[in-house]
Amino acid sequence: MQAPSPSLIADNLACRRGERLLFRRLSFRLDGGAACHVTGANGAGKTTLIRALAGLTTPYAGTVRRQGALALLDERTGLDPDLPLARALGFWAGIDRVADRQAIMARLRLAALAEVPVRYLSTGQKKRAALARVLGQAAPVWLLDEPLAGLDTASQALVGELVREHCSGGGIALIASHQPLDVPFMTSFAIEDFAPAPAEEDEA
């Protein structure tokens, strides 16, 4: 599958939650190999931005253009809670035609948990399981919403490592997090910089 170089472009994006305008005039362009860190307080609109970029919701204004398949990590794992982890991941591995499921599970230190039903996993373990799903998807564009939440130090370092690898392989990663991530070439912006001024909010 030799696809054209991936890109993710937001043009003059504005999003609302309910009646409240969260951000506006947000534009950026990410090309293959780029990593971008979106910071912002809780409720500033990071998740809303990610969902709009993923095409799951329609932005209030502006457009999102994307080249290349997309993988999304958010607080919803997409894994059946009643199934053992290996089978829950196996469903997505089947859809994504993953060749080496064992290697991905081992990479995320999930091998020992293979037979444990997903609902018994801890927050961090669930997050790693969701990362395994993202990794298996082998999509060039990654949208990671709070990938570090609930992870121990070793796993946080692993996320940094995975992002570095993904980007050096020509992938794009956009990471919304209020924790720092060890990716040297990563650019960053604060979503609050695009929040409307109070007077402007009244107009909206």
Place this chain on the structure above:
Amino acid sequence: MIAALLRRDLAQFFPFTGSGAALPVVFFVAVAMLFPFAVGPDANVMAKTGGGVVWIAALLAAILPLEKLVARDIALGFFDQLRLRGITEEAMMAVRLLAHWLSFGPPLLLATFPAAALLKIEGESFSILLLGLLAGTPGLAAIGLMIAALTASLRAGAALSGLLLIPLALPILIFGAGALARQDHISLGFVGAISLGLAALAPFAAGAAIRAARENE
């Protein structure tokens, strides 16, 4: 991809294997079992009313799985992940409709045999009842799916879905149970037509409901 999805949905909802359990079928037989105790074992009364009771039991059994049908997978982000892989909501819902019907239609038809024996429904009446349920259950499944998708993002969705299903299922009930009273097969054609219409509509309505739920969360 669609086959994998159908397998997963079936595993989720099929009685005895899935987490859906056999509750609707057990419920269905339980109603048929209780009815003779409530009205007395008069064979004439039962032969006259038994078919209607089976239909009502089928309708109520169709309500039971609705709570888990859509809402759980929305909360799980399951539909989001499928969407990112290029599967449309309509396709997801068409597969779910099939899985939902397979998990409650055929088991219900099988359970009709003991239920009919308990209610002394025999001969021509029994065949009309069975054919009617065969024609009607896809429609009940389709209504159920639409309602489950529409109410998935509401807090009291489960309670509401039961209330909503009953009036929408009335045409199926009227023609299906009516066929028994008149002993004709023409009404069964109506039941089948209503069912097909609903089944064709349901994936689109449910798919749109899922997209709308995303925008509003």
